Amino acid sequence: MTTEPKVIVVTGAGGGMGKAIMEEQLKQGNLVIGLDLSVKALSDLTHDSLQCFEVNVLQEERVNDIFQKIVNKYGRIDGLVNALGVAQAATPIEQVTMDEWNRLMDVNVKSLFITAKAVVPFMKKQQKGSIVTIASISAVRPRPGLQAYIASKGAAESFTRGLAIELAPNQIRVNTIHPGPADTQMLGQFAAQGADVEQTKQSVFVQSVPLGRLVKPSDIAGAVSYLLSDAASMVTGTTLHVDGGRGL
Secondary structure (H helix, E strand, O other), rough: OOOOOOOEEEEEOOOOHHHHHHHHHHOOOOOOEEEEOOOHOOOOOOOEEEEEOOOOOOOHHHHHHHHHHHHHHHHHOOEEEOOOOOOOOOOOOOHHHHHHHHHHHHHHHHHHHHHHHHHHHHHHOOOOOEEEOOHHHHHHHOOOOOOHHHHHHHHHHHHHHHHHHHHHHHHHEEEEEEEEEOOOOOHHHHOOOOOOHHHHHHHHHHOOOOOOOOOOOHHHHHHHHHHHHHHHHHOOOOOOEEEEOOOO
């Protein structure tokens, strides 16, 4: 029995997690569409089932146009994975500017609203779909100096839960993943200005994980794969911690 490939959209496609998520979905035989400001990091990822768009997902009209093009081409959208996100360098609140605060809220929260608003009408017509938000374990296990980032990820989780109860009658599942400290380029961006990034990774982040290592992008890709799959057909409104025990 041949399973029809799913159509999966991934934002933040050029990041370490986004790329791993797309690679895993391609391995499963799905049709994958990657969205990011730049897709240069994906130049080595060539596949007949992959299509990428360079787009600022804060531009609502452009996002709507892309989602319509996807549906025109494939007839549906089965999954949306919001892997887009930006970090905050550890900074005392009195030194955080409004521009920094607004950037974190725009990229980490507003983008979720824009992409969900774009995809939900299509999923409602299908009466089926799965939306996955990549948030952060810091939303429930905070670190000093990351107050704006933490607020954005807490909002991301709450928004996702709100969508889950709203869209359940339409058989659209909406879930959150809280990664722990991950072995990506983004991790170093949490270090305080002037700090030794590699030393911070070892002395702060690795030491904070009970299982003793950083989360790999493939760990997140596996969790996303489950939440997108039919095996998770009764899973919605949940937050899955993929954090090596960091949230304990």
